[in-house]
Amino acid sequence: MSATPGPAPGAGRTHLRDGATPGLPDGPAELLGTLGRSWQWILASAVATLVPGIVVLVWPDTTLHVLAVLIGLYLLVTGAFRFVGVLGREEQGARLPELLLAVLYVLAGVLCLRHPLQTIAALSLIVGVVWLVSGMLTLFTAIASRDLPHRGVVLGAALLAVVAGIVVLALPAESARALTRLLGLWLVLLGLVEVAIALAWRAALRRSGMAGAPRRPAGTG
Template sequence: MTVPPGSDPAAVLSALGRSWTWLLGSAVATLVPGVLVLVWPDETLHVLAVLIGLYLLVTGLFRFVAVFAREDHGERLPGLLLSVLYVLAGVLCLRNPLQTITALSLIVGVVWLVSGVLTLYTALAARDLPHRGFVLAAALLAVVAGIVVLALPTESARALTRLLGLWLVLLGLAEVVLALAWRAALRRAGLTRPG
């Protein structure tokens, strides 16, 4: 990422959001809580709520910065709405980590459903979106996961924990692939150094 000194904040955020390492950082922020949830599925609801809350907050911040990498300002609104949704949901999870599994399920289900719909809209509206099919598939997966969680909010904590952990791991791996594809595209365009 190269930004001249004295640049305005939007230019700094734009350069940061276009960086493949920023995408990789977002992938790691998604993957790590997923692995933790799968490794310790019998932990208390308190730990699960804190992990999910932190994931939502960090992802919201990553998405906020990524919005500024978009050239078309019309594409920014869905991204901004999504980042605000993630941050608010993260605050809700962290504000009352002892809430019931049903409340946590509803928060996560709504975030996934809205996230999937907004990502689907962006993928369909942005004609020159790289890896459009991959983004569409991830959006549809988010919509389905949101519907499943919202349809079954009172299922056992163990089932929800496994579903959340598995979804976060799959999403994190998808984001790693996307980050590496972005790095390859930047190298082909001569915009980054090899190695």
């Protein structure tokens, strides 16, 4: 009767490539992948989407004010960087245009910080012009191309863009508040969907008795 050979030295733990052990994350990439497949991470993503949406819905005017301040700070910082960049140029002929552009950025930033509501109105005017022009171009294309697929849908979308552009141009401040509320509503709805996905993922993991899953649900990134 032959004796069963004992385990070879060093064979008490199965090793994978580069000394990795099964059941443990193989480096930062696998660790992050395991974290991304957990339902807690999906729930945290949902909360990160819900909270800004609720803030935008509860304080729309404050949100607009903060947005205008951030734009003003961005313009000031950009102007400062451009001014320093001008000083580093050796070509004398290229300094003047860059210097004027830097001063323009700084002045625009100061105006944004001094008059935030006018900044939002200006942004709304830009959005309105973009919608109006794009809608008119799309409308012209739909009318000129009789063999265009789904021509009726394209015509309807073009008319909707034209009407939206006219409304925004006529009421820039009110349109900005309405767009802000729509953004907040969209974030809240998206966050609620992610919460439902996270809870469903947790239930699926509990039913399978697994601590993780090989594939994360679609639409949670």
